[in-house]
Amino acid sequence: MLLDMLGQLDPYLIGAVLLAVLALDGSLLIGTVLPGDAAIVVAGTALTGPAEIAVAAVAGVIGCYLGATGGWLIGRRYGSRVRHSRAGKWIGEHRWTRAERMTTGEGGGPALAASFFLPVVNALIPVLAGTLGVPYRRFIRWALVGSTAWVSTYLVLGSLAGEFVRQNEHLMVPVAGCVAILAAGLAVISRRARADRRARVSEPGGSPAPRTVSPPLQ
Numbered sequence: 518m519l520l521d522m523l524g525q526l527d528p529y530l531i532g533a534v535l536l537a538v539l540a541l542d543g544s545l546l547i548g549t550v551l552p553g554d555a556a557i558v559v560a561g562t563a564l565t566g567p568a569e570i571a572v573a574a575v576a577g578v579i580g581c582y583l584g585a586t587g588g589w590l591i592g593r594r595y596g597s598r599v600r601h602s603r604a605g606k607w608i609g610e611h612r613w614t615r616a617e618r619m620t621t622g623e624g625g626g627p628a629l630a631a632s633f634f635l636p637v638v639n640a641l642i643p644v645l646a647g648t649l650g651v652p653y654r655r656f657i658r659w660a661l662v663g664s665t666a667w668v669s670t671y672l673v674l675g676s677l678a679g680e681f682v683r684q685n686e687h688l689m690v691p692v693a694g695c696v697a698i699l700a701a702g703l704a705v706i707s708r709r710a711r712a713d714r715r716a717r718v719s720e721p722g723g724s725p726a727p728r729t730v731s732p733p734l735q
Contacts, residue, residue, distance in 0.1 A: 528569040532576030535560045539580030539668075544587025546599075548640025549608050557668055561675020562682075570676055574669050581633075581664030582657070585643045589656060592647025599644055608641070616641035621649060629656070630663030639667075 538556045542548035557577060564570050591599060599605055600613050619632040620642050629646075633639045646656045 526563055528564060528572045531560050531563055531569075532573045535573055536576040536580035536583075539577055539664075540583040540587070542640050543581065543584030543643045544591065546588075546604065546608070546640050546644070549612075549637050552636040553639070554634075554636050554671060557671035558675040558678070561672040562679030564672065564676045565680065570669075570672050574665075574672055577668035577672070578661065578665050581668065582661060585657060585660040585664070586653075588640075588643025589647035589651075589653060592644040592649075594647075596648050600648070608637075612637055613641060613645070616645050617649070620645045620651065626655065626659040626662075629659045630666070633660075633663035633667035 535556060538547070538551070539553050542551075542553040542556075560573055560577075561570070564573055605613070615635075616632070616638045619628055619635070619638060629642065632642055643656075643660070
C-alpha cells in the first residue's frame, strides 16, 4: 500500500523534499501547477507522531520563507513583466487580480497571512508583493505567520488522514467515492456562480464600480 511505503520514509527526507517544493512554490510559481497544499497533506500522511510532524513543519516553514523571499525579489526586479508574460497569462488574470486584492486589501497583514490557505493565490502573492512595493520586512513577517499556520495545520490533517486510512482500509473506496462526488459538485456550483457573475456584469448597468486600492500592507 502506498501509505505504508510513505510511512517507511525518513522524516528528515520528507522534510527536505517538502522544503524544496515549498521554496519553488512561491518563488518560481510552481504552486500554480502543483499546489503546495497537496504536497503538505501527502507529506503529512507519512508522519506518525508529534516529533516527526515538528521536523517536517520546521522544514516546510523554511521552504515557505525561501519561496516568499525569492518571489518578492523576482517581483521587485521584474515588476509586472512576470504577470504579463506568457506564463502569467496562462495562470489567468482573474487569479492575479484576486491575489492583488489579498496583497493590498483592507485586511492588511492578517489577510496576507490567511492567503496561504488559498491554493494558487498563495503562490502569486510573493511576486505581487515585490511588484507593488510592499516593504520586505512587513511582508515576510506576515508570510511567516501564515506559512507556519498553513504548514502545521495541513501536516496534522494529513497525518490524521493517513492514520485513519491505515486503520480503516476497507473504507477507502467508499470514502474516496464520496470525496470525488463532493469535489465534482463543488466544481459545478463554482462554475455556475462564475457564469452568473459574468452575466450580471455584462448586463446594461451591471458594470462594477471602480475599485479603490488601499495603501500597501501596513
